[in-house]
Amino acid sequence: MTLLRRAAPPPPRPALLAAAALLALATRAAAGPAAPPGPSRAPAPGAGEEPPPLLQLPADVRPVRYALDLEILPEREDGIRGRADVAVVLERPLARIWLHARDLAVSEVTVEAAGGARVPGRLTQVHPSGVARLDLPRAVGPGPATIRMAWSARWGPAGAGAFRAREGGDLYASTQFEAVDARRAFPCFDEPRFKTPFEVTLTVPAGLVAISNAPERGSEPAAGGLRRVRFSATRPIPTYLVFWTVGPYDVVDAPAPPNEIRPTPLPVRYVVPRGRAADAAFAREAGPALLAELERWFGTPFPYPKLDHVVVPGFPLAMENPGAISYVESALLFDPRRQAPDERRWIADTMAHEMSHHWFGDLVTLPWWTEIWLNESFAQWMGTRAVQRWQPTWGADVAGVAGTTRAMRQDELAATRAILKPLARIEEVEGQFDAMSYQKGAALLGMIERWVGEAPFRDGVRRYLAAHVDGTGSTDAMLAEISAAAGRDVAAPFRTFLSQPGVPRVEAAVDCGGGTARVRLRQARALPRGSAAAPGGAWRIPVCLRYEAAGAVRERCTLLEHAEGTLALPEGCPAWLMPDAGAAGYYAWALAPADLARLRARGLARLSTLERLSFARAVAASERAGALPYADAMDALTALARDPRPEVAAEPIEALEHAHDWLVPAAGRPAVEVVARRLYRPVLARLGWSARPAESSAVRDLRARVVRLLALAGRDPAVRREAARRGAAYAGVADGKLHPEALDPELAPIALAVAVQERGRPMFEAVLARARAAPDLATRERLLPALAAADDPDLARRFAAVLAGDDLPLLERVDAVLDPHAVRSDPAFVARRLALLEENVDAWAAELPPFMAAGLPGAARGACSGGDAARVEALFARRAAALPGVEPMVARAVERIRLCAAGREADAGPASAWFARAARRVAPPPAGAAAR
Structure with a gap:
């Protein structure tokens, strides 16, 4: 799974990933109300009763095959209806079977032992997390048996269980089951260690496309204008990787050609919402090339019989379902008229990440969620490697270093966690999907590969996968194989990084x-x-x-x-x-x-x-x-502004912005502005305001960051005038039409923000009108941050009203507050953002899927005072019980703020002194002096 908001990339894409992660909210109204509590709930166990297994199920029942028969009508308000035959092996006679079913209306349950009669049962949900108890009037087993069930399920929140979303005038129904949400859609043994074949049959409206993990093996008309679609059995997979989607998709066939590893073409399709086929052109170019890179590295062909890349409306992530990867729109579709070229690298990285999971995660699966790093670290590392091999000039390796830096900043905290951290409650599972499991783990893999050598590392991974095909692996097993291939003990050093927190x-x-x-x-x-x-x-x-x-x-x-x-x-x-x-x-x-x-x-x-x-x-x-000392650090960092590599030349910018916004008092800020202009005016003069043909994404990124620095921290009048002019042209203040050709996409957020600051209400209303009329996320994500950047108090109140309204998708309104790369980061803006969070937190938390609600403390990003820390702590203290997983997010947010405040106290004096000296060294000539 690719986490978008929780693992956002560096600028210049200021809102894309945050908006993508919240995209599900846009369709909440279409999805109907949240599912009510399950129809059959048991009281807490009394004395002597068997307590429910709230983490892992007992080992006395093992599923070996599922046959799912589902009726999925996206227009139906009350959700999906289904029947299932689950073949199991009972290790001993049982009159009680524990499994998972969350908020399902179960109408029929029977258990039939091999050669025996059907025994009727009763399925009762005993815990809000979906633990369920199947009670039988007499014991069944041991040996093979079949559990037969019929049920219905309400539509869930987007990105959790079975959900639906509206795209234009069309409805689409889809699934997302990682980590523990398959139980929202069908009764099951919802743990990764239980891998079985799945046979899926979908009954859907005749005019809609139906897709699941395996190839379609036949379909026939059904009553009422429906169509019954049967899919082949899958290879053994866990419940979290089961997938289906139904909707009026456009389907583009583009088989991957054979190569030296795979002798035959692989059936590949790009499945997109109606009318968006043209936007899959880049994905069609990247997909086969990246797949070939992965096959060469793993030394084996793609392990499943077909591959669909599916853009799922209302989906906030990207997910590696075997044979049918699901993507948020921005992770697969690319329109060069509206999107920056750099977004191609992120699309390629996401595709490579998800495809690599088909070996590491799908073919060989983690045994339990404490080892999710096995999946995500490897996919993160492998995705970066594949893109770097395919397009070495795109800087995927640089993005990897930036990811390591973000992981280290989290890992410095007291509130960090060890990669291998046991779960105390299943509600903590979403906390496993963070920078520790993705970026830190990926960095550790890269460190070990460099230490032992590329060939031994690769050979060890291949040996590990070959030994656990269609089953589960483990950290110990993988490290043992790498150690054997390398001829040295890798496990002992590696475990010191896995089993304890910190850098x-x-x-x-x-x-x-x-x-x-x-x-x-x-x-x-x-x-x-x-x-x-x-x-x-x-x-x-x-x-x-x-x-x-x-x-x-x-x-x-x-x-x-x-x-x-x-x-x-x-x-x-x-x-x-x-x-x-x-x-x-690391x-x-x-x-x-x-x-x-x-x-x-x-x-x-x-x-x-x-x-x-x-x-x-x-x-x-x-x-x-x-x-x-602060002065020595700034001497070393600011010297990098002259570096010929744009990625390095951008490194001093964050320190300059932080000094201007937080360290130096108002009276000393002109010195910061002088230094910022002296360092980066020449850079902007060299780069110009418009991208040149074949210009690298790193150069485009540097240009955007330099314009932001000079316009805000540098307060450069000429830069602000030009930014405002271009922003107004982009927003079409004169003619009421959007003009994307007026401005490179990377510069749009800062140019629009400066235009709103400089030109006031007319510009604000023009940007808002264009956002409301924009038909695509890529455009809206560049417009909305400008509204949040307004200085005028009346416009700030106007923006608050926009957030409270409903004429823009909710996710994008929330994103304007959560945006991890907001145009502004000064104290006044941070205070306003915290106020907006306080005003809206309850309404947003009620609508967000749990893992997104847990991310709401992210709105405190950039805060740097003890008062801000106390404010955030108080805001979530009484809400923690209602927001599973929010506690560690609050702890990290509060600790970051307090550490920033401690650094601010220590650095304020040295920063003022350093900038005063630096400004005197580079003082501009007096006004009116002749230019030379």
């Missing part, structure tokens, strides 16, 4: 005394100033050094197994040293002051792009920890 900090110091050269290494937990986290922790860390010695740039690796260690450099004393070769290490690194100075002066230009990004990350982390 290790590796300090390196060069020692050339006594005629020998060596590097002294020391490890501790990386903690920012003000942290309440325990300082302990011990890791076994693969450390790879990049250094120059004896006239050549070299690399040497070691395993730092203890608190301190030493690595000899046989070539002699290095001219410089960088302790994260390839930027592949650790913060630091150098002694003299070594850092040598690296800056002599080595920085010799490092790769990824290594220079690692340098920037290390400088920022050392400053946050209080180990590097």
